[in-house]
Amino acid sequence: MTIANTPAGVADTGVSRLEKLRLLKEVVRDGDAEATERQHGKGKLTARERIDLLLDPESFTELEGLRRHRAQGFGLETRRPHTDGVVAGWGTVHGRTVFVYAHDFRIFGGALGEAHAAKIHKVMDLAISAGAPLVSLNDGAGARIQEGVTALAGYGGIFVRNTKASGVIPQISVMLGPCAGGAAYSPALTDFVFMVRDTSQMFITGPDVVAAVTGQSVTAEELGGAAIHATKSGVSHFDYEDEQTALDDVRFLLAMLPQNNRERSPRVPSGDSPHRTSERLAELVPDSGSVPYDIRAVLSEIVDNGEFMEIHEQWAANIVVALGRMDGHVVGFVANQPQVLAGALNIDASEKAARFVQMCDAFNIPLVTLVDVPGFLPGVDQEHGGIIRRGAKLLYAYCNATVPRVSVVLRKAYGGAYIVMDSRSVGADVALAWPSNEIAVMGAEGAANVVFRKQIAAAKDSTAERQRLVDQYHADLMHPYYSAERGLVDDVIEPGETRPLVIRALNMLRTKHTDLPARKHGNPPQ
Incomplete structure (x- = not known):
């Protein structure tokens, strides 16, 4: 039985209407066998196979599966496949509603036309109305x-959606495949981007255009793989070796997120x-502020069962952002990484952390900040x-955040970076510190060289005098209880007590409510 290019969909009029419908949907679901083979030959799954991996079994409900384009010319009038190259609808992940659309590369190479776009608009509008997550499978x-x-329209x-x-x-x-030109802006507008190595690429202008304009020869993978x-541009939050692993982690991430901004994560x-x-x-954590350690090991000790999901793991590695659970509740973590650039903040780290803080605040996820900067x-x-401009993004994000916020200073916290890392002065609800904390404008040696410059220069033994004054400055202004004495830290705690005390603080803050001044929206630094 063949599918004809007619509204009825099936050429054989000797078959009942119900049977025609079943046959039509079967052909639409299976697609062209040769095109499927070509897709598999590239190491890629089909749109429906991807949806099956993403959603709970037998939960997918398709929208507009029989839709076809109405375009004329360039041979399109004789090529009107059902779905028009995108499979869209909804299902469940871990029993909760999720909307999804998946480009079908077997049809017009997954290229977007008017009918194709209308289907995506439809599922996006439904996701917003229903208050449920939206996942796009791009190919x-x-x-x-x-x-x-x-x-283009x-x-x-x-x-807009x-x-x-x-x-x-x-x-x-x-x-899960190519994404070029204006199409790349949709993923850039979303909260999380997953990519698969060797099969997915994103760029505004492709290798041929780059070569023609700049003379640079580059492959698609080198340009936007x-x-x-994941490592240089920061466009991708996660990258994987294969599609199944990527989709498994999408399911894991969805389990950590609320359905919408009116709910909390389960x-x-x-x-x-x-x-x-x-x-x-x-x-x-070594007592000496100059000795590096892996902040991930600290996170593992604090979160439930040592399990957390790091985001942007390979980009701006001098700061770690992650989602984990404490007492079963989802928490967002921002932590300096002393193993990379001594944990100092730079442009990329500031932007990475700022976007994460904004995401957590938008979706009612409490924030815990571990400071060693x-x-x-x-x-x-x-x-x-x-x-200055881009570092201010992190400052703006914290100052604007209304979710529960707990900060813990592990060791050093110097200068403007201390303020930016969710200090009490920018709105942290509860500020804790370990006995190894050093909170100051700058390190003791640098401070002594500025404050006592003339005294050191006039001393007979300038080296000994410098050291004496460094020790004096440290003892007077950088001892572990200095900030606590002035109310900038709520308590100095034993490191081993961090988990239960943070959980206690978060439980207290569960009903926190903060109103920002009435405004259309802020104007954050860009």
């Missing part, structure tokens, strides 16, 4: 050239006592690159 060749400007409708949904429902983009966007009993202490914490990274490239 398309961009705008359908044969349909001209109407295809379709992208405009997607961008991405923006309307921003901070209202979680939006996740999974890159998963590794590039609590999951962990079996890890909220009263559990960890003597190992004191061993993990020597300051902002000095350098001409940082200053000329706009560290």
Whole structure:
């Protein structure tokens, strides 16, 4: 039985209408066998296979599966496949509603036309109305050239809806093939971007255009592959070796997120006592502020069962942002990483953390900040690159956040970086510190060289005098209880007590309510 290019869909009139419908849907679902083989030959799954991996079994309900384009010319009038190259609808992940659309590369290379775009607009509007997450499975060749400007207008409708949904429902983009030109802006507008190595690429202008304009020869993977966007541009939050692993982690991430900005993330009993202490914490963090350690090991001791999901792991590694659970509740963590650049803040780290803080605030996820920062990274490239403007993004994000906020100073917290890392002065609800904390304008040696410069220069033994004054400054202004004595730290705690005390603070703040001044929206530094 063959599918004809007729409204009825099935050529054989000797078959009942019900049977025709079943046969039509079967052919639409299975698609062209040769095209499927070509897709598999590239190491890629089909749109429906991807949806099956993402959603709970038998939960997908398709929308407009029989839709076809109405375009004329360039041979399109004789090529009117059902779905028009995108599969859209809703289902469940861990029993909760999720909307999804997936480009079908087997049809027009997944290129977007008018009907194709209308289906995406439909599912996006439903996701916003229903207050449920939206996942896009991207594998398309961009705008359908044969349909001209109407295809471009379709992208405009997607961008508007991405923006309307921003901070209202979680939006996740999974890159499973090419995404070029204006199409790349939709993933950039969403909350999280997943990529698969060797099969997904994103760029505004492709390798041929780059070569023609600049003379640079570059492959698609070198220009906009998963590794590039995960390590250099920061466009991709996660990258994977294969599609199944990527989609498994999308499911894991969705389990950590609320359905929308009016809800909280679901609590999951962990079996890890909220009263559990960890003597190992004191061993993990050296007393000397110049000795590096892995902040991830500290996080593992604090979160439920040592499990957390790090975001942007390979980009701006001098700061760690992650989602984890404490007493079953989802918490967002921001932590300096002393293993990289001594944990100093720079342009990329500031932007990475700022976006994460904004995401957590939008979706009612409490924030815990672990502070061990020597300051902002000095350098001409940082200053000329706009560290003032871009570093202010993190400051703005924290000052604007209304979710519960707890900060813990582990060791050093110097200068403006101390303020920016959710200090009491910018609104942290509860500020704690370990006995190893050093909170000051700058390190003792640098401070003594400024404050006592003339005295050191006049001394007979300037080296000995400098050391004496460094020790004096440290003892007077940088001892572990200086900030607590002035109310800038609520308590100096034993490292091993960090988990239960933070959980206690977060439980107290569960009903926190803060109103910002009436305004259309803020104007954050860009």
